[in-house]
Amino acid sequence: MADNNFPSPHEIETIPGTEGWERMYPYHYLFTTKDKERKEYEENAFWFNDALHYPEPMYPFDMIWDEAWFLSLSQFNTRIFMIPPALGIDHRIINGNVYITPVPVTDPNEVENRIPLFMERAGYYYENWDKLHDQWEGKMKGIISDLDSLEIGPLPEMEDISIVKNGLGTSSGYELLKNYDKLIDLGIRCWQYHFEFLNLGYASYVTFVDFCTKAFPDIPLQKITQMVAGIDVIIYKPDDELKKLAKLAIELGIDSQLGDDSKDVEDVIKEFKGSENGKKWVEAWDGAKYPWFYISTGTGWYHQDVSWNDNLNIPLSAIRIYVEKLNEGKSIDRPVEDIKAKRKKLISEYRNLLKTDEDKQTFDQLHGTSELVFPYVENHLFYVEHWFHSIFWNKMRNVGSIMAEHKFIKDTEDIWYLSRSEIKEALWDLVTSWATGTKGYGPLHWPEEIEWRKGVYQKFKENRPVPAVGTPPEVIAEPFTIVLWGITNDSMAAWAKLKEIGDPDKVNEMEGFAGSPGIVEGIARVCRSVEDVTQLKEGEILVAPTTSPSWAPAFQKIKAVVTDVGGIMCHAAIVCREYGMPAVVGTGQGTAIIKSGMKIKVNGDTGKINIER
């Protein structure tokens, strides 16, 4: 580890002009030198920037999910499943970027003591997986329905007479405070459920990976993932719906009326409603929206990640791509049979290469469990990050528009510059002044503060964060740290190297994770959001911050993918493996360094990208 030196967390300097940034974030997220013990703990831990979840600096409100998973992941490791050697993951923030570190159990006796507890508790989940998982789906659907029905309405000049006649005894002001609390509570609760299965899912997968790499030192991680990945998992559903709608439009003979991307979705729907066949199609379209169009165009982690339901032109544009393909006589279906056959072949051939019956038994045990738990690992994303979050952000916008209406903020979208507790305080200010019939203090305070925060945020964005601070460890036991962030000696060395590169225009080789095999050369097209996908030309290489199921149609046009964020399990890697095209994911800086029109070579076998300059 000697050559991987990272700065001390206390050495990182404040960016000029951002002094005072700390008040935008929870106080306990700050590195401190005030207390000797805390300072030493912080220096001796290895903190890496969670660029996987946060390719951009944090908005004060969006910290909600970071705090939510800080609590949830940690509690399941430390207090619920009693993972023997691993406690939670601790969080800090520097210059708007989140840094995290896995916390180990250091006392060997304590590890020993936790083993039987873990066996009992985790064992119960593994043994009752299907039953508990069904129950989980029920709970998720329950809170999504609660979220959906949550009313966050404007404050009236005068309360409706029904309040009097029903003897309700509460006001809209109170309801606003209550429903805001409920909204936040549902969000936090959703993230409690998020980790109910995930820690165990990853633990099982990590163990299978460990066995495979011991038995086959040269096995690519992709192959291990392919052996356990689900085939009929929810992640493909939204895209499947679009394919169905494309086929239906052709079948009904109305595909030409879909027009091109200059025609707005509302005009298309209006026109369709004028004919019988058109009506049939609109019915199917409306049916697909809930819940399948609650798919985020980003990771779902940021408020700006809109869903298809927020912009119906996105799914419509994708349907047009599919119609075009179909009319060219091309197949748009996932080669499911082929994927199944390939998967079966991988499993049986790797198994056959094992030299002893003992190994075959272990392989069967670990593969069986991984296969059982893996669909959850893939499906939870739809429930939480896509479906729940998409609705949640819009509920928050309702709060924002009330605040804007009362001039607490200039624009609904300014709400993201306040933390959730600041919003609560501001809402108290707002409802009390509304109740009293006076002017609130908020309009004097928040717009100015938000202007300043916007400036700070912009400076954060222009600054590239150090990949890691503190002292690298020798052993990592925390399953998430291994699977999700892929923390290895290699990745740490790669970060150290990235640190040294000053000028992005001088970079001609980059590295990421080998997400899907193959080598391809071609012209890059940088798409920062799913709206840019329409610019893609046949045979180009897509370079994107990240992709999600809403990007699926783009995969019909391209021959390789490069993403800034993501590991072997990310959407781009999964889809590329299915279509048999190369992907390099988690490059960190792909969209910053590569420009549209550049000729690049993507090596999905090694994870290398070469830029021709």
Add this chain to the structure above:
Amino acid sequence: MESRQDYVLWFEECDLQSIPLVGGKNASLGELLKAGIPVPPGYAVSTKAYSLFLEQGKIKKKIFDALKSVTTDDVASGEKASKKIRAIIENTSMGYELQDYIGEFYRRLSKKSNVPAVPVAVRSSATAEDLPGASFAGQQDTFLWIRGVDDIFKHVKKCWSSLFTSRAIYYRTKMGFDHEQVEISVGIQKMANAWTAGVMFTLNPATGDSSAIAIDANWGFGESVVSGECTPDNFIINKITDEIIKKTVSHKTILYTRDPETHSVIKQDVPEERTDTQCVVDKDAIELARIGKQIEKHYGKAMDIEWAIDKDTPGKAKIMILQSRPETVWSDKKVEPVMKVRSSALAHICAGLVAGKKVN
């Protein structure tokens, strides 16, 4: 009525059944071809051809008379007889019928190879395993880079005469085998004129991973790779998916090739424009790995294989397998389970968590 197939047979016509006629080496080449493994093309001159030669040359009696004086007590007696008999065989002309068969096949082989008077290897191929004395002959005599019908005849006769090395005579006499029962076949095989060559293991010799195929390659003949004189290009290919999972293109400075004048093998500097160029294209590396898998399947064990890509076949690269033998380093190791046997997946998960993951 005797036919052509009694005297000369393409390797494709040889198999295990034809060992008495073409010997073990030629038969195994035929078997490899039948298993879809490309070996350099060639043909067998059968044991019947050898018998016909003895008959037509009327030398049988002379030979066996010369052997009568050999005793195991007197080593010199065997040496004397050997010298005499080998001279008889090598100085007797082949009958026209045999000359026609062998010569015609040689011309057809040249045509097939797109090379006029194609250079070949001429080697003996012993017939029966139960006559171990015969195998002495087979092992010694291989003549490389032979060209033209006259030289072919000459070296075929040299192979025949190798049945009567003093060692073989001594051995048969001692064991009481009948000298007249011993027969020999000869194989005539195109020399691989390697553009690129090297070795291939049907496991990764660096890690022992049996799901991988490892290929080392350099320009020219395989000698430079086998001897370790150069750092070869290296490919690691996934045996299950036929994908290249790792590729290292090395700086290659020397190569072995054939001197067009002397027909001997010479060492040269790699032309500058090729030193850092990948010497096997991906497609060929994958095809090579596919053949490696077939060889492994054919023999039922991990193999160590010498191969070449022939430059005489224009248009597309022609992969040829020159030698294959069982891999010994990893195959001879004691097999231990990868992980301790445990009662459940959970027990494995728990143990794995406790061990943690070393990051350096």
